[in-house]
Amino acid sequence: GAVVSQHPSWVICKSGTSVKIECRSLDFQATTMFWYRQFPKQSLMLMATSNEGSKATYEQGVEKDKFLINHASLTLSTLTVTSAHPEDSSFYICSARLREYEQYFGPGTRLTVT
Amino acid sequence: GQNIDQPTEMTATEGAIVQINCTYQTSGFNGLFWYQQHAGEAPTFLSYNVLDGLEEKGRFSSFLSRSKGYSYLLLKELQMKDSASYLCAVSDSNYQLIWGAGTKLIIKP
Numbered sequence: 305g306a307v308v309s310q311h312p313s314w315v316i317c318k319s320g321t322s323v324k325i326e327c328r329s330l331d332f333q334a335t336t337m338f339w340y341r342q343f344p345k346q347s348l349m350l351m352a353t354s355n356e357g358s359k360a361t362y363e364q365g366v367e368k369d370k371f372l373i374n375h376a377s378l379t380l381s382t383l384t385v386t387s388a389h390p391e392d393s394s395f396y397i398c399s400a401r402l403r404e405y406e407q408y409f410g411p412g413t414r415l416t417v418t
Numbered sequence: 419g420q421n422i423d424q425p426t427e428m429t430a431t432e433g434a435i436v437q438i439n440c441t442y443q444t445s446g447f448n449g450l451f452w453y454q455q456h457a458g459e460a461p462t463f464l465s466y467n468v469l470d471g472l473e474e475k476g477r478f479s480s481f482l483s484r485s486k487g488y489s490y491l492l493l494k495e496l497q498m499k500d501s502a503s504y505l506c507a508v509s510d511s512n513y514q515l516i517w518g519a520g521t522k523l524i525i526k527p
Contacts, residue, residue, distance in 0.1 A: 338515075346519070347505060347517050347518065347519040347520045348461070348505070348517050349517075350514070350515070350517070353514070395458075397460050397461075401513075404448060404509070404513045405448060405449050405466060405468070405509060405513070406466075407515065408463070409460040409461050409462070410460060411459070411460050412458075412459065412460040414458075
């Protein structure tokens with residue numbers, strides 16, 4: 305149990321275009337989901353906390369107008385990278401909270417912006 | 419501020435034992451997690467400690483001392499597949515995970 309999926313697993317897009325990444329909790333409901341970014345050889349960096357039915361809470365330094373988060377249901381959160389640039393190329397990972405102390409990660413989405 | 423420290427890299431021999439340390443300073447404490455992350459993959463859960471002491475799970479054990487702000491992950495009978503990064507994370511007063519930078523573990527034959 306407690307499986308989280310992400311789609312797509314990898315995507316290549318051209319600079320200036322937008323990309324949407326989906327995060328789904330397959331067998332549980334998650335009122336809270338998290339979006340992380342990870343650059344090569346670095347640790348996870350929390351971008352934002354996504355709460356179902358309300359606005360996401362963004363970490364300092366993360367542009368909310370560039371990284372749009374929508375948590376429309378208890379099993380789905382989406383991250384849209386708008387007007388992507390090469391420096392946005394990274395590994396994006398979502399996680400879903402089952403209970404306060406239990407968080408399950410999706411497999412990640414590798415984004416390459418050319 | 420909130421801070422989690424762990425060594426950047428460690429090397430160990432197949433079949434041996436290795437201990438990865440983690441020290442933390444956070445606003446509030448609701449448990450400490452260890453995750454394993456292979457290159458190019460998402461982290462996978464290894465252990466959770468919220469009370470002091472040692473938790474054993476097969477070849478992996480995790481220890482916590484809340485008074486010292488200290489934890490370690492102990493890996494026994496090392497296998498080549500254990501080569502990965504090991505991430506220490508603390509759940510703070512808001513149940514938000516604060517992440518360490520990770521320890522890259524290299525296993526040599």
